[in-house]
Amino acid sequence: MIWLISANSKIYDHSKSFSDHGFIDWKQGITKYQINDTVYIYVTKPEQKIRYKCIVEKVGLDSTNIRKDQEYWVNPNDYKQSLAGSFIRLNLVEKANTKLLDLDSLRVNGLKNAPQGPKKLSGDLLSYIKNNFFLSFNGLIEEELIEIKKSLDLSFKERKKLIENAPKNPKKITVVTYVYKRSPDIVAEALIRANGICEQCKLPAPFNRKKDNTPYLEVHHKIRLADGGEDTLSNVITLCPNCHRQMHHGF
Ligand SMILES: [Zn+2]
Numbered sequence: 408m409i410w411l412i413s414a415n416s417k418i419y420d421h422s423k424s425f426s427d428h429g430f431i432d433w434k435q436g437i438t439k440y441q442i443n444d445t446v447y448i449y450v451t452k453p454e455q456k457i458r459y460k461c462i463v464e465k466v467g468l469d470s471t472n473i474r475k476d477q478e479y480w481v482n483p484n485d486y487k488q489s490l491a492g493s494f495i496r497l498n499l500v501e502k503a504n505t506k507l508l509d510l511d512s513l514r515v516n517g518l519k520n521a522p523q524g525p526k527k528l529s530g531d532l533l534s535y536i537k538n539n540f541f542l543s544f545n546g547l548i549e550e551e552l553i554e555i556k557k558s559l560d561l562s563f564k565e566r567k568k569l570i571e572n573a574p575k576n577p578k579k580i581t582v583v584t585y586v587y588k589r590s591p592d593i594v595a596e597a598l599i600r601a602n603g604i605c606e607q608c609k610l611p612a613p614f615n616r617k618k619d620n621t622p623y624l625e626v627h628h629k630i631r632l633a634d635g636g637e638d639t640l641s642n643v644i645t646l647c648p649n650c651h652r653q654m655h656h657g658f
């Protein structure tokens with residue numbers, strides 16, 4: 408099941424709570440959420456946009472087994488009142504911040520009223536939200552999409568003129584990329600574990616490092632960190648350069 412719920416940032420700081428903890432224990436009420444349901448969160452005024460995509464990790468929690476989150480409530484009384492009833496745990500999957508998911512765009516694409524209580528999503532509105540949430544991961548793609556849509560609205564003549572006058576060398580821009588930093592201690596321990604022998608082909612390292620004359624082996628994550636693999640000794644294998652290349656390219 409896929410849900411749309413709403414959040415009021417004047418009452419609770421969802422943004423900070425998610426970035427500090429990665430999940431929020433959310434009032435369940437009488438809604439029949441199930442584990443692994445997807446929940447999109449629409450943030451009310453002044454934002455009026457869908458900002459978060461979450462997965463239901465737990466249902467039927469109560470005040471004894473939820474995260475204590477008083478600091479994120481604007482009014483302490485609201486916090487106390489919030490403790491009644493049952494809760495679901497919403498794990499944040501992705502954030503978005505795009506005009507394509509604001510109230511006006513959602514209305515054009517099938518939303519009847521500004522979201523309040525939990526609403527099941529389906530059909531065209533769901534496809535619209537899914538697609539635009541996906542595309543907006545990358546602000547660059549969103550910007551490009553808007554520009555392409557604009558260009559499609561031009562006449563052939565107008566577009567041709569723009570193309571003729573455009574510089575032939577593409578603009579170069581700077582983008583931010585997130586990478587995972589692996590632990591140097593895991594790498595060191597894995598190298599010690601291998602003791603100069605490739606853990607795949609069991610042959611000694613083909614040469615030594617120039618710098619310190621230690622055997623040249625590389626530490627490879629069996630499940631990539633980017634795919635959710637753990638930075639642990641059991642998820643790494645120490646390889647000679649040949650086996651490492653094979654592992655990545657299969658030749
Ligand atoms: Zn090898």
Ligand SMILES: [Zn+2]
Binds near residue numbers: 626627628651654655
């Ligand atoms: Zn590797």
